[in-house]
Amino acid sequence: MNNGIQAKNYSAEYQNIAEVLPGQQLNWLTAQREAAFEKFSTQGFPSPREEEWRYTNVSALEKKQFAVLAGAEESRLDEQLLADHTLQDAWVMVIVDGHFKAELSVLQDLPETVTVCSMTEALHRHPEQVQAGLGTTLAGQEHGFIHFNTAWFSGGLFLHVPEHTVLQKPLQIIQVTTREAALITTRSLLLIDAHAQAEVIETYIGNAGISYLLSAVNEVLIAENAQLTLTKIQDETDKAYHFGGTYVKQARDARLLQHSFSFGALLARNEIHCDLQQAAECELNGLYLGRKRQLIDNHTRINHLQPNARSRETYKGILDQRARGVFQGRVLVCEDAQKTDSDMQNRNLLLSDDAEVDTKPQLEIYADDVKCAHGVTVGQLDEQSVFYLQSRCVDATTARNILTFAFANEMVDKVAWQSLRQLLLKLLLHRFPQTGMRKEWLS
Amino acid sequence: MLSIENLHVAIEDKEILKGISLDVNPGEIHAIMGPNGSGKSTLSHVLSGKAGYQVTTGKITYKGLNLTAMEPEIRAREGIFLAFQYPVEIPGVSNIYLLKAALNSIRKHQGLDEVDAIDFLSIVKEKTRLLEMDEKFLYRAINEGFSSGEKKRNEILQMAVLEPLLCILDETDSGLDIDALKIVAAGINSLRTAQRSFVMITHYQRLLDYVKPDFVHVLAHGRIVKSGGPELALELESKGYGWVEEQAA
Numbered sequence: 001m002n003n004g005i006q007a008k009n010y011s012a013e014y015q016n017i018a019e020v021l022p023g024q025q026l027n028w029l030t031a032q033r034e035a036a037f038e039k040f041s042t043q044g045f046p047s048p049r050e051e052e053w054r055y056t057n058v059s060a061l062e063k064k065q066f067a068v069l070a071g072a073e074e075s076r077l078d079e080q081l082l083a084d085h086t087l088q089d090a091w092v093m094v095i096v097d098g099h100f101k102a103e104l105s106v107l108q109d110l111p112e113t114v115t116v117c118s119m120t121e122a123l124h125r126h127p128e129q130v131q132a133g134l135g136t137t138l139a140g141q142e143h144g145f146i147h148f149n150t151a152w153f154s155g156g157l158f159l160h161v162p163e164h165t166v167l168q169k170p171l172q173i174i175q176v177t178t179r180e181a182a183l184i185t186t187r188s189l190l191l192i193d194a195h196a197q198a199e200v201i202e203t204y205i206g207n208a209g210i211s212y213l214l215s216a217v218n219e220v221l222i223a224e225n226a227q228l229t230l231t232k233i234q235d236e237t238d239k240a241y242h243f244g245g246t247y248v249k250q251a252r253d254a255r256l257l258q259h260s261f262s263f264g265a266l267l268a269r270n271e272i273h274c275d276l277q278q279a280a281e282c283e284l285n286g287l288y289l290g291r292k293r294q295l296i297d298n299h300t301r302i303n304h305l306q307p308n309a310r311s312r313e314t315y316k317g318i319l320d321q322r323a324r325g326v327f328q329g330r331v332l333v334c335e336d337a338q339k340t341d342s343d344m345q346n347r348n349l350l351l352s353d354d355a356e357v358d359t360k361p362q363l364e365i366y367a368d369d370v371k372c373a374h375g376v377t378v379g380q381l382d383e384q385s386v387f388y389l390q391s392r393c394v395d396a397t398t399a400r401n402i403l404t405f406a407f408a409n410e411m412v413d414k415v416a417w418q419s420l421r422q423l424l425l426k427l428l429l430h431r432f433p434q435t436g437m438r439k440e441w442l443s
Numbered sequence: 444m445l446s447i448e449n450l451h452v453a454i455e456d457k458e459i460l461k462g463i464s465l466d467v468n469p470g471e472i473h474a475i476m477g478p479n480g481s482g483k484s485t486l487s488h489v490l491s492g493k494a495g496y497q498v499t500t501g502k503i504t505y506k507g508l509n510l511t512a513m514e515p516e517i518r519a520r521e522g523i524f525l526a527f528q529y530p531v532e533i534p535g536v537s538n539i540y541l542l543k544a545a546l547n548s549i550r551k552h553q554g555l556d557e558v559d560a561i562d563f564l565s566i567v568k569e570k571t572r573l574l575e576m577d578e579k580f581l582y583r584a585i586n587e588g589f590s591s592g593e594k595k596r597n598e599i600l601q602m603a604v605l606e607p608l609l610c611i612l613d614e615t616d617s618g619l620d621i622d623a624l625k626i627v628a629a630g631i632n633s634l635r636t637a638q639r640s641f642v643m644i645t646h647y648q649r650l651l652d653y654v655k656p657d658f659v660h661v662l663a664h665g666r667i668v669k670s671g672g673p674e675l676a677l678e679l680e681s682k683g684y685g686w687v688e689e690q691a692a
Contacts (some may be wrong), residue, residue, distance in 0.1 A: 390519070
């Protein structure tokens with residue numbers, strides 16, 4: 001198959017960087033990278049002719065010529081930007097332009113049995129563990145960005161939470177991009193062993209005004225009866241390109257709670273795929289806010305492989321000005337997956353006549369004893385609610401702002417960790433027309 | 444306080460109210476009763492300023508002001524409160540947020556400073572106890588997932604905190620069991636003062652067992668066809684609406 005968007009510039013550059021990528025000493029990895037590069041060279045980036053990429057054209061990437069930049073010391077870190085996105089009561093790992101920064105990170109007092117380190121370090125110190133996990137969630141993922149990520153990745157996170165270990169506070173991974181035209185590629189591996197519990201918060205930010213390409217792939221293995229809460233905050237510049245994908249395998253009775261908050265880039269693609277074994281549960285919550293000419297594409301897939309698993313999905317979008325939103329949600333229920341209980345909802349608010357959303361929920365059901373629901377709405381604010389607020393002394397403009405904010409805040413309310421909720425609230429208020437909105441009244 | 448003169452109201456050119464006149468003085472309680480489709484809810488919506496209704500003839504004055512020219516939020520800040528028949532659920536905004544926003548809008552309108560946070564909380568908590576509501580309700584999203592009775596109690600809670608001059612209760616008794624009805628009625632009675640007036644719209648007489656009106660008006664086919672004292676409500680309860688409608692015809 002060769003109908004992708006050719007990426008000759010990237011392929012040509014690869015020869016120059018391949019030998020400085022981490023994990024050179026590991027033959028298995030080199031082999032994976034070479035195979036992936038081979039596929040990427042032929043396929044290129046996905047084109048809108050592919051069903052899964054119908055609404056998202058990435059051809060600008062080839063024209064832009066993003067490049068891997070040498071020397072992390074050249075980074076121009078905006079400390080205020082970082083501080084504004086950092087939780088005070090979490091373990092924090094900061095990655096600047098793809099490089100782990102120990103001096104900016106806060107990893108003291110982690111339980112000794114827990115491993116948190118950069119992918120580069122993990123490839124040196126825990127190569128067997130990495131080898132056992134890396135690539136295992138990506139079988140069947142054949143699109144160009146996955147191959148690209150495998151071939152190029154130079155950083156990321158390695159997390160291992162051993163059996164019966166409960167992390168008492170979240171681990172926040174902040175990826176800051178500081179340089180114009182940078183190409184950042186990260187691969188993270190999260191291993192949550194049986195009966196363990198953890199919360200991880202991914203945060204993507206970039207210096208104001210810069211354009212860059214970020215590709216971040218997370219592989220997540222949640223073992224029996226373990227639980228992971230995974231929050232993604234994607235709050236990047238109006239010129240950035242973000243391609244993020246999280247690929248999860250959940251063993252029997254494993255639980256995943258995901259919150260995705262996408263404030264956008266110029267083009268942001270957020271993928272999450274979950275494979276559910278027996279009686280596993282996943283809850284996917286998403287909020288995407290687009291304005292100007294942003295495109296925010298959410299692509300979710302839940303595979304019910306075995307019986308009695310449960311999935312809940314709620315994605316909400318608010319699109320203003322000329323922004324475009326995409327929601328493609330696919331739920332697959334395999335023949336063996338009897339008693340599947342699944343619900344998928346996508347709600348969109350269009351604030352301008354020029355805003356657009358393409359929403360496509362898909363149910364593919366091969367079992368006969370299942371409960372699967374889905375619903376989609378695209379609309380404007382409810383006038384009855386506007387009148388209700390007016391009758392409570394609130395002027396119409398403020399009422400509309402409150403309702404728009406409330407539509408989004410409902411997703412923030414689902415977040416349990418208080419300081420994270422506060423951070424999200426702050427980002428929301430920053431984003432919305434603020435007439436009459438008062439943060440101190442909200443919490 | 445409120446004076447309605449020969450009020451005609453249409454929705455999309457269909458006339459719903461066909462010449463209503465009503466005077467409400469400070470401290471009075473007026474019950475508006477009538478069969479379904481008589482225009483009761485239209486009257487409450489027009490008084491509170493909901494869009495979509497055209498006042499074709501007549502006028503409404505409130506405290507000497509021309510009410511029909513005022514936006515709903517201005518009416519509310521001037522002291523008109525509508526307790527909704529179907530309170531709206533607003534996920535994502537807490538009850539206490541709305542109460543604070545509303546109370547401060549009124550205070551600003553009156554040229555007062557914002558309410559002190561601690562004073563505000565103690566006022567709200569006191570009213571919450573009055574309506575036998577759990578304080579946790581305050582921090583929940585507006586009416587979201589509330590039972591029908593909880594929604595109605597929440598309306599009365601808002602009314603108690605905002606202390607309006609003219610309270611319009613639109614079928615506040617519908618959907619209430621007898622215990623909830625008693626609590627809501629007690630809440631209303633506790634708000635009675637020599638200055639505050641009530642217009643209670645109701646289909647049934649039972650709310651009037653607990654909140655005694657000064658006047659009862661029967662609305663049918665867009666007109667007030669009969670007015671009287673509290674005894675009229677009892678008569679309607681035993682005989683139904685047929686006889687008044689016939690008398691009027």
